[in-house]
Structure formats: structure tokens, C-alpha cells
Amino acid sequence: MITVFGSINLDLVVCLPRLPVPGETVVGPDHQTFAGGKGANQALAAARAGASVRMVGAVGRDAHSAPALANLDLAGVDLSAVRHLEGTTGLAMIGIDAEGENLIMCASGVNARVAADWLDGVLEPDDLLVLQRELSADPISGAIARARKVGARVLLNAAPSGDAALAGLIGDVDVLVANAVEAAELAGAFGCPGAEGAEVHCAALCGNSRLAVVTLGGDGLVARTAERIWRVAAPRIEVLDTTGAGDAFVGALAAALDRGADISRALAEGTAAGALACTATGAQSSSPDAGAIAELADTLVVETAPVTR
Numbered sequence: 001m002i003t004v005f006g007s008i009n010l011d012l013v014v015c016l017p018r019l020p021v022p023g024e025t026v027v028g029p030d031h032q033t034f035a036g037g038k039g040a041n042q043a044l045a046a047a048r049a050g051a052s053v054r055m056v057g058a059v060g061r062d063a064h065s066a067p068a069l070a071n072l073d074l075a076g077v078d079l080s081a082v083r084h085l086e087g088t089t090g091l092a093m094i095g096i097d098a099e100g101e102n103l104i105m106c107a108s109g110v111n112a113r114v115a116a117d118w119l120d121g122v123l124e125p126d127d128l129l130v131l132q133r134e135l136s137a138d139p140i141s142g143a144i145a146r147a148r149k150v151g152a153r154v155l156l157n158a159a160p161s162g163d164a165a166l167a168g169l170i171g172d173v174d175v176l177v178a179n180a181v182e183a184a185e186l187a188g189a190f191g192c193p194g195a196e197g198a199e200v201h202c203a204a205l206c207g208n209s210r211l212a213v214v215t216l217g218g219d220g221l222v223a224r225t226a227e228r229i230w231r232v233a234a235p236r237i238e239v240l241d242t243t244g245a246g247d248a249f250v251g252a253l254a255a256a257l258d259r260g261a262d263i264s265r266a267l268a269e270g271t272a273a274g275a276l277a278c279t280a281t282g283a284q285s286s287s288p289d290a291g292a293i294a295e296l297a298d299t300l301v302v303e304t305a306p307v308t309r
């Protein structure tokens, strides 16, 4: 089973001719409202990819809570550990430009009050605990400590930032997923210069026993353990909206690892899900199902080789 411990938001999305610079107003047509939040998006992506998923997090007692949870409910995600607190549901304001690139401003709301002890009695030894960083460092480090105690594996997604706080968190993490910017920031905290490039950053982040994955958008990904390296090229797709592509990647990767797929297949399925998620607007509405993921993953070439020293 996958336990996702993380943020739940409602996303207000405006498609714009271009993204504003500071101090500027750019006008778009009608806004759209979608369920979002990196935690919730990853939970939905894992469920759509075929995994059994429970979500641990919080929504407010407001009008946004029901739409924020609707897709998870529909996908059969166990929501019994989602708490309804006095306060506001997390809210993201998202602009998307004509190339599908986004700019996100986020109000944490009750996500800021999610606590690691909510996992007590919930997290089980066979679980894969999936974490992102829209919660603060304290609950995340508490969650990792609890996973270690019960014997659950941990997948940590660095998004939305590879800042120095993350460096203190990855010691007990089994799978680390970062984009190129996050990986460069984080590798810098380990003394590896930012200019070195994704493969070197990935090597700095895998340690002795971790799978480190650096996603490269349209250039695919590179991944490493101490013994092996993997490279996957991204499929060519028409990009409408990149919002949630990283979450779809993480959810599908987690689902594949949870069912025991080998790393090559799990990386191919994550890559396929991330690409398919760029072809529609909205972080969750674009999240593909297991059939679509498998069909595209079957076409991808995964290069893998032992690490040479």
C-alpha cells in the first residue's frame, strides 16, 4: 500500500498569453478550478496507476474542501486519515502560458498544521511512504523517522525546492526524486558545484543505498544507485500544461515500485505518466490511468549500465 503524507489544495488556474513579471498584471480569460496540492496529486496519480493508496493530510472546514478531495474519493483513495480542521483548505493560484509553463503561488492554509504523529497507527511495515515538501521540514522528518521505526520504505520528492533543509532529510530516504533545479541546489548542499550537471548531481545524491532520480522535463531523466545508472528519453508530446507533471511522475513511479516492478520499468512508467500529464490542463484531471501509462511506457527505451569507477 502507498501512504501519501502531504498537501491538499484547491487550484485556481488562469491561462495567459505569457506569465507576468513582478509588478505586472497579465489578463487571461475565465479561470478554472481544479483539485490540487502536490500530496493529493501524487496520491491520485498512484491510484490511477493502479496502486492502493491512503492519503494523510488536512483540509479546512470551508467550501474548498469537498472539491479538493473529490477526485481522490472517486479514485478510491482511503481518506480516513485526512483531517478536517478549522481554517482554510490550501489554495494555489496558477498561471499557465501559451507554452504550458506555469507560475504557482500557494497559500498553505491547514496544510501548515499537518503533524507527523497523524501517521501513528496508520503507517504499516509494507507501506511505501510518499512525501513531498509542501509541508514544513518538521512533519517531514517526523514522518521519515516513523517510517524507519515501522520498517516502511520512503520516497521523498524534493518539490517545490531543493533548499538546504532538504539535505538534512535525505539520510533515511530510499528513493529521492528531484528536478534538475532542485537536484543542483541539493547537491550544492553536499559540496557538489551547481555547474556540474544532472548526472554528477545524481551521483552526489544516491549515497550508498538510495535510488536518486533527476527529472529533466523534455529531456527525460537520469537515475542512479551506487551500482547502476539509468537514462530514459522523454516521449515527444504536445505540451498544454506542465502543472502536475512531476506529481504524475512520482505517483506512477511509486505505484510501480510498490507492486514490485524493477527500476527500469518503474522509471519508464513514471516518464510515461509525466509526459501524458502535460497533454491536458489541470494537475489531477490530466493524470493518466494504468492502461495509458503502460502503453506509452512500452515504447520507451531505458538505457542502463553498471557504474564504472
Ligand code: RIB
Pocket: 007, 009, 010, 011, 035, 036, 037, 038, 041, 091, 092, 104, 106, 134, 243, 244, 245, 246, 247, 283
Ligand atoms: O505540483 C502542482 C501543484 O503544486 C498544484 O496542484 C498546486 O496545488 C501546487 O501545490
